Amino acid sequence: MSIAELLLPEFDQEVAGTRKTLERIPNDKLDWKAHPKSNTIGWVGSHLAEMPSWVEITLTKDSWDFEPPGGEPYRTRVLGSREELLAEFDKGVAAARAAIERASDEDLKSDFSLLQGGKVLFTTPRYTSVRSFMLNHMIHHRAWLCSYLRLNDIPVPALYGPSGDESGE
Numbered sequence: 001m002s003i004a005e006l007l008l009p010e011f012d013q014e015v016a017g018t019r020k021t022l023e024r025i026p027n028d029k030l031d032w033k034a035h036p037k038s039n040t041i042g043w044v045g046s047h048l049a050e051m052p053s054w055v056e057i058t059l060t061k062d063s064w065d066f067e068p069p070g071g072e073p074y075r076t077r078v079l080g081s082r083e084e085l086l087a088e089f090d091k092g093v094a095a096a097r098a099a100i101e102r103a104s105d106e107d108l109k110s111d112f113s114l115l116q117g118g119k120v121l122f123t124t125p126r127y128t129s130v131r132s133f134m135l136n137h138m139i140h141h142r143a144w145l146c147s148y149l150r151l152n153d154i155p156v157p158a159l160y161g162p163s164g165d166e167s168g169e
Contacts, residue, residue, distance in 0.1 A: 003108045003127055004100050011100060014135050015093045017159045018048055018142050022089055024154050025082045025145070034151055041152075044145045046078045049085045051138045052092030056099045058112050058129045065115035100130070 022045055030042030039047075057064050066074035079085050108127040113120050124132070146156045146163075155165035 003105045004103050020157045021142050021145055022085050024149055027081050041148050042078050045085045047076045048141050049088040052096040054134050055096035059099045059103050063113035067117045069118045
């Protein structure tokens with residue numbers, strides 16, 4: 001079994017759970033935030049929606065500088081509705097899944113570097129970058145979104161088992 005074949009079931013499970021969570025975002029709460037220093041539900045949803053697109057970057061480029069010296073820094077584009085979030089997410093998921101399916105074991109073992117302002121933040125095998133930089137990062141922000149849903153009395157989806165709102169069936 002190839003590395004991609006081992007990775008895809010985890011990828012599919014985590015993006016399905018994230019989509020289920022994004023589906024809960026009400027359009028009238030996009031500007032809500034838990035604290036003045038916190039980001040809005042709309043920003044968190046937009047950030048989640050963009051993350052799958054990072055897989056293709058990770059698998060096709062040697063590095064990515066999200067604040068290139070002398071260049072425009074990468075910023076999350078805040079989307080204006082749940083429908084836009086889901087469309088962006090679905091587009092990224094399809095591209096990411098296709099990129100993983102195309103990746104050879106050698107591709108996934110080769111290094112990828114994330115940079116900020118020309119400085120290397122990390123260099124890891126692409127497989128590790130997909131798992132940590134995209135999947136684990138997505139899980140982290142999905143949990144953040146779940147806490148925002150809870151604070152707004154919006155049912156939290158069952159993800160790895162039951163939630164306080166769903167039995168998990």
